[in-house]
Every structure is written in structure tokens, then in C-alpha cells.
Amino acid sequence: MIDIRQMRYFVALAETLHFGRAAERLNLSQPPLSRQIAALERELGVRLVERHSRQASLAAAGKRFLQDSRAVLASFDEACRNAKLADEGELGELAIGFMMHAAYGALPGIARRYMAAYPGVRLSLREVIPSLLPQLIMTGQFDAGITFHGGGNPALESRSIHRERLCLVVPPGHRLADRETVQAADLEGEALIATHADVAPILRNVVVDFCRAAGFEPLVQLEAQLQQTIVRLVAEGLGIALVPETMRKIGFADVVFRDLEDAPVVEHVIAWRRGNLNPALKPFLRTAGIFVEE
């Protein structure tokens, strides 16, 4: 069977047109080279080299084979290098899922730095609903995800990368709209608009717990998936809400944001499946400031 070594021998020969010198370049003595070239020609069924007494020359088939061989050898060597690079996380694909809030938090910086440091990795970023993330990471659709503090799945490892306070959002003219700061107790009796528990349970629970700690059960009559929707509904006068401070940056009209005393805090975490074998994951975590040793 023809062999990559014979190709290398042939290229050396074609470039020197001299069996002795080619053999020398290959750290080989001349007879094995002669034999390998002869074997190559026999196996191809084609004469590649014309032997003259003074020097060799390439037949037409040899010229063609030289071209092709150079290309094959280059891609062969590159394949070997690429395997190493892929193993080191320098080459490959990395799928990251993130909840919308992350786009206002740590995600952009991490993604920018990672892409600059690992240009060989095709980074795929996809926004998903927070509650879906753990499952998608477990099934391998994402190598990692940015969501609110992990879903308690033991196979998922997670590290905090960002902390965010909640703030109050009310329509203009609301009785709390002019207060410098608001306490939990001030919310009693107000109609709250909150995230649906199926979408972002953490966020929902933080709000509920905040109220309970002040001694009352919150009145949630209206639920929405997206924080933007919640703010919009507040603007329409359908209630008030506690939302992450990132909402403040977006610049909504017809609402007023107010700080909360001892405001509840939600954490953004990067979560990944323990035992994920994608070599590109660890460098990504490092870029996010997370150093796992194991």
C-alpha cells in the first residue's frame, strides 16, 4: 500500500532530482530511497521519474504527483497539528447559552476577550430562557451557560461572575415614585408584577422572599417572561415590580426606578457540566476569571 513516507521521499527526490542528495536530505542511504521510489511507481502503475545517467527528471505524471503530494503532505501535517490544538482548546467549537440579563453583565467582556485570545474556536452564543439552561447544559447542547444562581443540579458546577441588586420600578405619580429609598415593608398591599416561576424561578423567589422577610405575602397578579415586558406593564399602570438593575440602563419611558433598602441580590453564574470534555471550556472559564483545578 502506498504510504505517506513514500510521498515524502518522492517530494525530496523531485526537489533535488538526485537520488543520493535526496537520500541525504532524508537521513537515508541511497539504496532504500531507490527502492521506495521504485515501489511507489510500481504501486501507482506510473513512471514518475526519468532516470538519465547524469541527472533525473520528472515525467508529466511526476510533475502532477509532485504538486498533489505537496498539498497532501501539507494538509496531513496540518491535521496532526490541529489534533494537538483541538486538544488544547485552541481549535474547535464552544457553545454558550445565556439569559438575557447576562448581555448587560459579564457576557460581552468575557466573549470579547475569549474570541481575541482563541480565534480558532468558533464561539456560538445563544440566548435562552434562564430556566431552560441547566437542562440544555446537561444534555450537552451548551458547554456552559450564564444564568441566575444554579438550579441545584449536582452534576452542574457553577461559579458566580456577577452580582446584581434588584430595584423598584413604579409608574410616575405612584405613591412610592418620589421616595428617596424604599423598604420592603412599603410594598405591602401593592400589586406586584413578577417573572413567571417557570422562566426564572430564582428571580421570582428572590422577590417573594424579600417580601416574606418583611412579614407579608406578595400579591402577584400578573406574570411575564421577560423583564422588559414587566417594565412595560408597570408603565401601563398595571402594577409595580422588582427588577434587576440592568433594566435601569435600558432607558424605559414612563417609569421611575427607585433603590431598595437592603435590596435583594441575584447572582449571575457560569454553570457547566462537571466532566464536560470540551477542551475549549477550561480556557473559556479562565477567561471569565474562573480557575478550576481538579
Added chain:
Amino acid sequence: MIDIRQMRYFVALAETLHFGRAAERLNLSQPPLSRQIAALERELGVRLVERHSRQASLAAAGKRFLQDSRAVLASFDEACRNAKLADEGELGELAIGFMMHAAYGALPGIARRYMAAYPGVRLSLREVIPSLLPQLIMTGQFDAGITFHGGGNPALESRSIHRERLCLVVPPGHRLADRETVQAADLEGEALIATHADVAPILRNVVVDFCRAAGFEPLVQLEAQLQQTIVRLVAEGLGIALVPETMRKIGFADVVFRDLEDAPVVEHVIAWRRGNLNPALKPFLRTAGIFVEE
């Protein structure tokens, strides 16, 4: 050293994810396959396959290496096939030189048929002055050429592919313009415009010999390289000329073409260097209806 065989083994393994079945597909027993894969991984310095008790799976580096290996193997096999094809004249390059007259003769048909039959050969066609062709064929710049009957070079082989009569071209109103046919003797005393002997000696000689056979020496006062130029000068009234009949097809204004009795004939030949090793040459000659056995 890593080897194309190990790549084939790896691809088989990656496609079955089972050492036993992969070995079977390779007509091999399982232990050598295990060893070769292990050797491959050791030489690459990378783990490609994760061995689990029930089945194997590919590591990230393995996935990448599988992709790359498929591409390498395909180009490797193609290189081997191409060598054979190049040797058979199905693949390569063929440089043909031709004089302008050939473009009105056999060349278009031959080129068309050849390109259709040998799409893998890059056919390069270049017009050159007839007198230069033999030299350019000898030095290898052309594999073959179409010119007037060969320059007498013993290393050049040539075969006729086309015969062409000369005809008379005169300005309208010339004393010979109305004659049904013209004889050589009628040309005596006329100012002839002829090809320069350095450009197309054969053509020039045919004209001169035609006159000498009729017993007079032609009066050549004006010489031009191209037949088109000659016809144009005839139209301008500067003389008359004998030109190949192809000129008739072009449709010049202000000239009249007349048949000659016992018209001189020039031959178009394909010429090539005996011993030209381009495998694409013989099929080209066959396409031109020339069968060399040697």
C-alpha cells in the same frame, strides 16, 4: 512517524466506534488496531478516543482529527489517481502554437473535440508567426504546432492535416477582375504583394515557384507579414497577390477573388518534437486524426 495507514485505521474506528468491528472492516484482527490507535495517539501526543466499557466515543481532538483525516485521505487517494490520469494524458497541460491560417482551417474543430474529450487537460492555444513555430516546438514551449509544411527539422515530426489552394486577389476594375479563371502566365508583369520570407517562407516560396513554373520571375515590390495586410494593400491598389483561400471567407471589401488554374497548394501540418514526453500529446494528435505508432 505517523502514517497514512494509521489515519485509515482511525477513520474506520471513528466511524464504527468499536475496535472489533473497525478491525473487521479493515480485514484486521482487533489487537493490531488497538496498538496502532494507541501509537497514533502517542505520536500525536493527544487522546483521540475515549474508551468506555460499552462503547468508544471521540474526544474533541478526535472529532477534529476525523474531519481532517477524511480530507487528507480523499486528497491522498486523488493524488494517486491523478498520477495515473496524468500519465494517460487525461490530466495536465498541453501547449499548442498555431499560425493564423490554422484558425480558418482544422484548428477549431480539433480544439473543440479535444477539449470535449479531455476536459482535464488545460489546453493553451497561442497564435505565432509560422516561421517561429519550429524553434518554439523544439525548445519545448509548445508541445505541437500547426504551421505550413514543416521546416525540414529532422527532430520534428509532422503530418498534413489540411490542404489549401491559393487564389488571386485583385482590386475591382483590375484587368483580371472579370476573368473567370486566371493562369500563372497572366500574372507576368504584375506587381505582386507577398509574405515576407522571414515570416512564412513556405507561403512565399509557393508563390514564387508558381510564377517560375510559368516561366517568369515574380515582381515582388511590397511585402507584409499578415495575409490580411496583403489583402488590404491590394484593395488600396498597390498590387495584386496570391493568398490562401481562407482569406476569401473573411469578406473583405474592395477586392475581388479569382480562382487560379492549377492553383498552388499549401499544406497545414501539425508538427511536434519526436520524443516529446507529454502524455497529452498523443491523444491530441489522435483527435487530429493522426495515429503514431513508433
Added chain:
DNA sequence: CGATCATGATGCCGAAAAGGTATGGATCGC
């Protein structure tokens, strides 16, 4: 024109590598 040199091919031997058979060790399912 013959001796010499250069170059590639061939014969032979030892070393390295590859494949085959038998077997071991780990894991999974019953």
C-alpha cells in the same frame, strides 16, 4: 580510446515494525 568517475539498481543481512493468537482485566447486564 580506454580509464575513471558519477549515479542509480540489486543482493544480502540485521533491525524494526506489523499482524495473528492467546489471554488478561474491567465493566455491564442478568
Added chain:
DNA sequence: GCGATCCATACCTTTTCGGCATCATGATCG
């Protein structure tokens, strides 16, 4: 816990490869 499955390892045989010595051939030079 036992058999079955699957890959790794050990050991042997066969094949292949490379090195050395030598040969054949054609070019070069005195």
C-alpha cells in the same frame, strides 16, 4: 456473582525497511 463484551497486553511469526557492499551503465577526461 457469573457470563458476556470489549479493549489492552504478551508473545510469536512474518513482513518490511534500511544499511552495506557491489554491480551496471553512461559520461568525462587524459
